[in-house]
Amino acid sequence: MTERSRTRGWYHVWLRIGIAVIAASAIAASAEALYSLARRTGYGTWTAASLPVALDVMAAVAALAWLAPVAARRCRGYARGLCLVAVCLAIAGNAGHKSMALYAVDTPWPVVVSVAAIPPAALAAAVHLAVLLAADADHREADRTRPEAAASIEPDPIEPEPVDAGEVESPSIAPTSTGAAASTAPAERQPTDTTDRAVSVPAVAGVGRGGDRRESSPTEAEPAPASAGPGYRSIEDLRAELAAAIASPAVEVDPSSAESIRRALRCGPQRARQLRDEHTTTAVEPDPPSPIETRSLAPIGTSH
Known part of the structure; x- marks a missing residue:
């Protein structure tokens, strides 16, 4: 002192x-x-x-x-x-x-x-x-x-959201439904002369839709899961569920937003971007015209 x-x-x-x-x-x-x-x-x-x-x-x-x-x-x-x-x-x-x-x-x-x-x-x-x-x-x-009581309460463990892994396959663009019936089978990929490049679709103007417009490639594949459980869904199942969600008025889903697709289908972000790109590409690019068989018509009033 x-x-x-x-x-x-x-x-x-x-x-x-x-x-x-x-x-x-x-x-x-x-x-x-x-x-x-x-x-x-x-x-x-x-x-x-x-x-x-x-x-x-x-x-x-x-x-x-x-x-x-x-x-x-x-x-x-x-x-x-x-x-x-x-x-x-x-x-x-x-x-x-x-x-x-x-x-x-x-x-x-x-x-x-x-x-x-x-x-x-x-x-x-x-x-x-x-x-x-x-x-x-x-x-x-x-x-x-009060602080002692708050410290004694242990918070619940935060479990990560389950993410479905996609199968290793070449994604294909589902054809649009025309007429009375539509085919649900995936179309085969036609060989092209050019190399496959990442399909970049311009972002649609909207509110809060700036962070999910990442480029993805149709050939991009996710690793297959080691053991697929009973709740595993393939990319074909997700395509069918997305089509049903778009057609149903009770489900709010924006097919041009990967985040909206992920929340509606409860799938992984990579597969949501793939579904978004497939839907946007299908809506933007018209189907290739089928070859029309030409035949000659005889002039009217001409006898054969």
Whole structure:
């Protein structure tokens, strides 16, 4: 401990001793005058002591609650007001008693009524102060136990969303339904002279559809699962489910958004992008025209 710390400690000790001596002398002088005032207003020999106790002791208790470091702001405000009211009443009682004793004035009835009302009013104020202190203690206890209760509750483990892996196959573009019946079998991929390149479809303008327009290739394949369970769905199953979801008014799905397809079909993001590209490519690129057999027509009116 340094010299400065020891000096500061002795300073606080002597300061508290001085405050205690001043408070004791003030209470003694005030108690004698308030006791005499109570005797003048009709209190008995023993009951007259209730007036200095109700005022001086209540002021001291309220001052302690006011200065308490653990008291809440509401409790401190009430204790401060109670201390100041008790001190003002004690000052008025001391001054009134000395004035009436000096000039030999009979005690007026308003003074008698006010002195008689002080003890029960002091009791009500002390009870209210005790209630505020108890409520403040309960709040501190609740604040102290709340973090412990929160720490004892273990959060539920977060399980990753299951993602279906696609089969290793060459994806094909499903033909659009024309006429009364539509073929659900995947069309065979025709050989072309050019090398397969990634099909890039321009993004359709929309709200919140900027992050899922990644390029994907029709030839891009996902690794096959090591062991496909009973709930595994192939790419053909997903194509059929997407077509049924688009045709059903009860399902909200945007076939041009991979995220919307993934949420509607509950499939992986890679397969959702593949379905999106297939649907967009089918909608943009027309089917190649079938060769039309030409035949010569004879002119009208010409005999064969």
